[in-house]
């Protein structure tokens with residue numbers, strides 16, 4: 001592991017990692033290497049950085065021949081060098097030789113290469129015991145092994161990776177997060193997201209390392225029971241921290257993998273957090289609505305819609321207007337109308353014009369109803385006919401809507417059905433907001 005033989009300008013100019021690759025496992029390694037080397041741009045990682053971070057993981061993972069990392073088997077199986085019981089007496093030497101071989105074979109990035117992850121170098125089989133082969137599932141999670149080659153393309157022996165990508169896999173434990181049961185890997189096209197997670201994870205791991213505590217995968221400060229909750233909370237956590245340093249990210253897609261690669265029990269699942277939901281969470285968090293969005297999640301704790309919680313609805317693109325925002329019984333909009341309007345615009349993609357008409361009609365209804373809130377019940381009708389009749393009755397008494405408002409007030413779906421329930425909910429929500437703002441009392 002040395003840089004001798006290269007002059008200084010060569011060392012500075014050579015690029016080893018061109019960029020993130022799109023492969024979640026390799027990108028996890030790249031993010032962790034950047035955080036360990038304290039560099040934001042993967043292209044700035046030099047050979048001496050690679051030497052340095054490789055030395056760091058040796059010290060983190062092993063205490064002489066003793067593995068220091070708990071639950072590593074969930075990521076690399078019990079067969080990996082770091083855990084394999086047969087390496088009891090020479091684990092340190094074996095791991096050092098393994099890393100050393102990889103480092104020696106690492107070449108700088110070129111414009112061609114058949115490595116399936118980076119495409120910047122050719123894949124190279126390594127000596128494993130007596131056989132030259134590519135990584136199995138004890139190096140590359142959720143792939144195959146000698147006995148189950150059907151997990152590999154064309155029954156190849158292992159995953160065809162270049163030496164640098166194989167090395168990068170060894171940094172994954174520093175990036176993957178856990179809720180104590182499963183492992184979660186956050187993958188995003190936005191490098192700021194991945195770097196932020198890697199930095200948080202490594203700060204926490206280094207703190208435990210210097211305290212002499214046993215090490216394990218990073219457990220973020222928020223609780224998460226399932227993959228949907230994890231996806232939303234990862235986004236909120238990153239937004240909260242990133243905003244301090246970097247400002248807005250805009251529409252950002254996050255794919256969250258949840259898996260266990262123990263060899264005996266392999267599990268795999270993933271969800272995509274829609275970019276629109278990220279944008280909504282970010283705008284709400286950065287603006288004056290921060291308390292409101294916290295209220296929405298706090299108040300939604302025990303609420304479900306057809307068996308789904310708020311996290312599942314947001315991740316899977318189900319409308320959360322009712323019952324998460326709208327609380328009919330309390331005649332209340334949790335988080336307030338302003339936050340709800342942001343949700344309608346960013347996530348539900350509602351036309352601004354429709355929202356403005358709803359607000360105009362809602363305001364007129366409120367002005368009319370505030371003299372006698374008993375009539376509010378007529379608007380809360382369960383049937384379309386009753387609801388329309390109530391509106392028409394009020395219209396006869398005072399101007400509530402113009403005839404031109406109709407197409408946007410009662411739009412039709414693709415089958416020609418009137419979306420009246422949505423209109424009713426929106427009008428009621430706007431009225432409830434005004435009632436609460438003016439601290440009016442509704443005794444109806």
Ligand SMILES: [Zn+2]
Nearest residue numbers: 115118162165
């Ligand atoms: Zn590669």
